[in-house]
Amino acid sequence: MAPQWAELDPELDAIFHDDEPDGPELPRKKVPTGDVYEAARAGDVERLRFWLELGVNVNARDAWDSVALYYACLAGHLDAALMLLECGAICSENTFDGDRCHYAALNLRVRKLLKAFEARPPPLAPLPRSLRELFLKSSANLSYLEGSSTEDDSTVPRIKTSRLEAVEDESDGLGPDVTFSVAGRVMKAHRAILAARSPYFKRKFETDWRNRKQFRFESRKLTFSALFSLLHYFYTDRLDVAVDDMEDLVRVCKVCQCLLLKKALEKEIAHQKFANYKSLRGVDDSQKRFILQGSSLSWEEQLPAALRRLFRLCLANSSKEGVLRPENGSEDAGNLSRNSVQDENGYMAEEMKQERRTTSLEASSVGDEKLEFEEDHADVIILVDGQKFRCHRFILASRSEYFQARFARMSETQKACCTSRHGGFGVLPVLEEHDLTANAFEKLLEYIYTDYVEDIDPDEAEEMFDAASRYLLFPLKRAVVDVLLPQLETTPPAELCRWLLLADMYGVTKLREHCLDAMALNFELFASTPEFRQMLKALPPPSGDSELRTTAPSAPGEEGQGGNQGNLLDDLREKWLAIEGEELDKRDESARYFDGRLAQLVEMAVAEEEEFSTTEVASENKREP
Template sequence: MSDLDDIFLDADDFKSCLPLKKVPYGDVFEASRAGDVDRLKYLLESGVNVNARDQWDSVALYYACLAGHLDAARMLLESGAICSEHTFDGDRCHYAALNLKVRKLLKAFEARPPPLGPLQGALRDTFLACWADKKFFEQSDGRVPISGNSENGGSSPSDFPPDVVFYVQGRPIEAHRVILTARSPFFKQKFQTEWKDRKEVRFSKEKLSYHALYSLIHFFYSDRLDIAVDDMEDLVRICKVCKCLSLQKVLEKELIHQKYAEYKALRDVDNSQKRFILQGISLPEEDRLPNALHKILQIALVNSNSEQNLNHDVDGLICLVSSMQISEFEDDLADVCVRVDKKIFRCHQVILASRSEYFKARLSHMKDFLEGRDFLPDNALPCIEEHDLTVGAFKKMIEYMYTDGLKDIDPDQAEEMFDAASRYLLFPLKRVVADALLPHLEMVSPAELCHWLVLSDMYGVVKIREYCLDAMACNFETFADTQEFRAMLLTLPPPSGDSALRTTAPSAPGAEMSSTAEGNILDDLREKWLEAEAAELDERDESALLFDKRLEMLIQIAEQERTNGLECNASSEQELI
């Protein structure tokens, strides 16, 4: 281990020591073996299963490590490739690593928290905020739980406690009904019938494995299964009862593989130490966490639309559904109502609080206001009201909060969504809106692109900002002939005159832009124009000066146009007088 600890990785280490080649039509295994990061990036963005095995029982990370392609290996690891030495695939990657620098990279990622999406990471934090769940997680293999993720809005232990506790062999597992209902038909049926009003459920069967059930419930929250090989057979039986059929099939297939994996193992390790790790992407899309919560959201929206006769108490903190109507609902387990522009939305506190620090604070304070209201009927839900937000924007916002994505978006809603993402502390929502908006930007006029550039710069939406700058740099003369572009130049800070102050490294597309290091728009436009149109390096400074002179000329034209416009308006007013 001392040899590994003395190795430091810098940018030069990620230059492959083996010749690289392009495989434009290769699969993820060929791209990893060749070190073709462009092809690999495309495949990963297309949703390829990064932990899939080929006909030789090898994963893509194995080939990247074997060939010593550090950049390809890091890309795979950041996308969720499994590298734990206690797993079959991870063990082979460590053993096949071409050099110690590759092993150092694997060790660094093994020590990091698992790469999870914002939704999965937020709910995992919520699960580990439950005292009993956190205690077992800390005890198992000496691991340390994630204390919270500011980007995801991780919840704190005291704010939103679990609403059901399972006891297996006397040991507790704390959970939330809505998550279990969304992931398992078995739990859904139980919570609608015999467990409907129970806060505790005690399992008497001695054969039921605590470790296996804990791993399954943890998987329900995080879409990532991490279980000892010894517990896999118990988990298969639990999956059969819980009707998690796709997970059951994967586990059964892996159990068969584990029988032969012993012959391929590189070390003699006890099965209690060996682990099986599964990312949710290995399952069909309909069985993953976002799709499960999307179904719950759709039921809640249908129930919200069905509510016609709502009674609200004097202070507006309670939403009361008539008993005649509530019997018609498919139970959505909603425990809070959000009122937006006179429309009621049935929602779930654990989802809202896990995803947004704003809602976590609102819901926590709401509980203080409702203390002592023991007279409330069973069909009453606490209600909060949101202002300065349209119904359509709120629908899109909760669609993202429940699913981590947006199926489509009206371009007219984009600005309101960027504003909502900032107000409700849902910063990853900006990137999701940008992804949905980019196809629309390919067909807009230069004048509209100017609007989107200013808007994206104001809200820090880097993807759209970079797209607009790229389009302007490649079609600069077209934009120079556009009055809106020239008018925009008057509203922007001037470019840096000193070459030492120029932005020489524009932000990478998709990267988060910090508020303290935002680039000057005209500096970044100049850099992109130089990359696209300028002469060779020895004439680069001359090209930059020519660009600056062109900008100065356009600004003078814009000032003249503004002056003429003001004079025109003044003369029109005189005529009216």
């Protein structure tokens, strides 16, 4: 997704327009074939913008262990440095990359710019941002992250004194369901997230830790801060760890089988040994940090990929459960009903657990068939158009205010037995959603779990736009359009008129801009189609003179949520004038021509409609005896 360029706030504007001398600056040059490092070093902001819009990792290092921001600061290119910082480049002091940028800055303005961004963490995508808020809803996690934890054992919450707190966190069914204690300190998490991100946790939750919710680790080799940094990384896809804790974290990653993260940490540790920090600043090692973005690792190790695997597993289990559930009144149904008794901790009865283990061993097929018998830790079933979807309440509620309110009102009467002979998933609450097809809801869940949709049928787009508004997931509209736009490149003008009306109705800004751009560039081609003329007839006319307008043209790239966009024909007029006015240098004359042409096309549309009505009446008269 292309970055959204932010306007300068007053603090940054003062940096660009203060009275400080600029100092020396390398001459700018164009690098039409250069990479992001060459563009930053040359100050070629257009080339730099090209790479950033492609999604390049701004914190990646080149062969000389330097990031793009370092080169921009070294050369004193203020606008290039600002562009990199807006896209999440790390500039915090007490980090290796941040210290290099601060000390390599060519002039005072660049140093002030780095200081302005120093307290701003790299921006998180919507999915990790939502999960981070969920992770920090636990008071134990939040208190440690804010630095309120203490080394005094008498004041640190322990497992034995934290049962009430655990009940409070889990009262709505959305809080953490596992609690860890390391050296007396407590942290909490969701087993579904841990199992999705670590093969070690996945195996443990399916075997030794199946019936447990609280875990105490006594090993002196395991530090609380290292494990907390890893769990925080699982939720946010951003690792922020003290340099002192990196070696401990490497051991934790080895146990948790996070091998690529372990390799990145080992490389950084080797680099730290040769980094002369103490000669740069007299700061003790405990204050030095290492920050790693998940995008630096392979796609399979990132948060969206992990949750996508979890989502696919839930779909497979839902399909298996729906197929294998016996009919009511059958002998198997009676057996399942007897076996689905829960114990006092809310887990399956021993008979059902034993049946599940036996059935899992019998699943000897290879490939995706094995996934159908794996534990997915789902805690709710949503019924849509007769199809079951196993989901996780905490993920849905953290991503959508609609689901958050729906789960808060969920009552005990909505619980139903949803066990299956092969799955053995126990009793889960059931919610039913109406006025939505199963395919559209599956795409909705795909976005909730992964922040994107992999593919979309154009015939499903309107239903997806409606679902995005209904479930308060407005960014879903843009995710659908990102997949849809390549399919619309060869769309005929008549069809594009329908897409424009659809985009305007649902406030899909990117699709609206695409259609308007196509119409402005090929105005006469569209004018020759009856669909375009009929569309003009149905739309409010343009207001013409900007002083008489009641609605201003929409700003390009501005996200809308429907109902707050400008007049369609006003926007089309502005885009057409931007093209024709530059060529003719006669904007007023071009504007009068455009308004006259629109009026002519509307008259043609009215005449065509009257002619069509006359033809229909004549045909009806001929058919009468």
